[in-house]
Amino acid sequence: MKNEKGNWKYFIIGAIVFVIFIFPLYWMVVTALKTQVEIFQIPTPLWPKDLTFEAFADQMSSSSDTFQGFKNSLIIGCGATIISTILSIPAAYGLARFKFKGRKLLILFFLMTQMLPSTLILTSLYIMFSRMGLLNSYLAPILADATLGIPFSIIILRTYFLSIPKELDEAAKIDGCNSITSFTKIMLPIAKPGVVVAAVFSFVYAWGDLIYGITFITDPTKRPITSSIYNYVQQYQTLWNATMAFGIIAIMPVVLIFIFMQKYIVSGLTNGAVKA
């Protein structure tokens, strides 16, 4: 009986926390559904009286940059994810399964790269990409964004490979597998959840990047969505319903990933940071 009562107390606190936390997102949706007039009304209504999908319709129309930005971000995000995942899987496996000189140093190297500020390499990358003629191409942000995903992916995948019992390796060896085949036939299938987490994080990092996008790409038709919404706001300062509608479209992939893969994401976040 007493326990039940305590539960209700926690439930109420939890619900209050939930409401405060989710309010900014609620406000984004409500604003996108309001007219400009209602947004600047004092006091502004907490729910649109004059509900309209106009702002969304504008963003979805063929003349707007939103859709193009979305497509560009998809290309950049997928490109960075592919590079990051393909390179991280074998690296994590090598660092988890083999004892070799310099292994510890390599792990430290990846840990450190995760903490670097983007501004540190930005100017040099800009000069490098400009010499290679890569500015204003998708490849520039793809190559740069992959550097965000690789260290994180290696660190979480390594903990995955470490958790797979060594006996499996040995059994595979007895059955005639060499290092490569035991990796592809035994380890990879078991590590699949880890690979999914790594890929998802690489994508989320690339999708959220702003600094590489605004620096390497100035051509409006090739901008990633974060850069196009940033530029949109510079242009239409107080058109908040349109900006919020744009924002909702920009966060859609991340929200979907979050809804469907929440369990994986939580495990990835904690493994990547604490266990390292």
Add this chain to the structure above:
Amino acid sequence: MNKKNHLSVKTGFLFALPAVVYMLVFVGYPMIQNFILSVKNVDVYTFADASKQEFVGLKNYLELFDGEDSILLTAISNTLIFTVMSIFFQFFIGFGLALLFNKKFKGSSFFRGVTMISWLLPVTVAGLLFKFMFASKGGIINQLFMSLHLIDAPLEWLLEPKLAMIAIVVANIWIGIPFNMMLLITGLTTIPEEIYESSKLDGASKLQTLFLITIPMIKPAIMSVLTLGFVYTFKVFDLVWVMTKGGPINATELVSTYAYKLSFDQFQFSKGSAAANILFLILFVVGIFYIKLINDEEEVM
């Protein structure tokens, strides 16, 4: 045995090699280039013509610290204020929420799950959302404060130096709480239930349990959260770029935004590189501390 060992050394290294090479090309090499750039005089005039670029030693660094128009020291102090304030609130709120959501009650995992989302959102969008909420006209925060009679007239949150700093810190706290909460919850779940039971039998109060059992037991998680939080907050760029662009009058200029402006607004590439190197140096010291920490805690390596 020896041969087998040798083979294993080679294969392990070969597996890691492609990723290492990639990171060396796109992170290691640019880092070295960044250092070289910072001791040269590359700007908008000398950028295209390598023959005019020359070695100037530590001139850029000295100018950043001494120069009349340099605001590096302001930027460093802003970044420190931003980081300390953000971490202070993120940590205590995150810790409180971790204690709350570690309890099993109806809706616990749902509420906890949903609060996670602010951490995953593209920071650009979160920044714009807060820019709107803090807007002097049409902003919900002014409206809330006025309806509570805390203020009489709308505040210019993003146009007044002190208020602008508060605005970016509040936005950053909202983004960072889930990270703190999740890492601390993970720490909490490692404490065996029996310890709490026996402390209850011994008649310990809730506060005693918290300070004498919970906190000492999750000290590793706490240290990780604080040092990693410091590193991640100290290098924040997008949020501030979107909300204030460092203004008003440099009040929210961070080292990262200052370095960016030097390089890509004023095209003083060498100076921008030097500022970025100073940022790196600060993070490097804290980073070493973090790595030493996790190395001591568990011998995973």
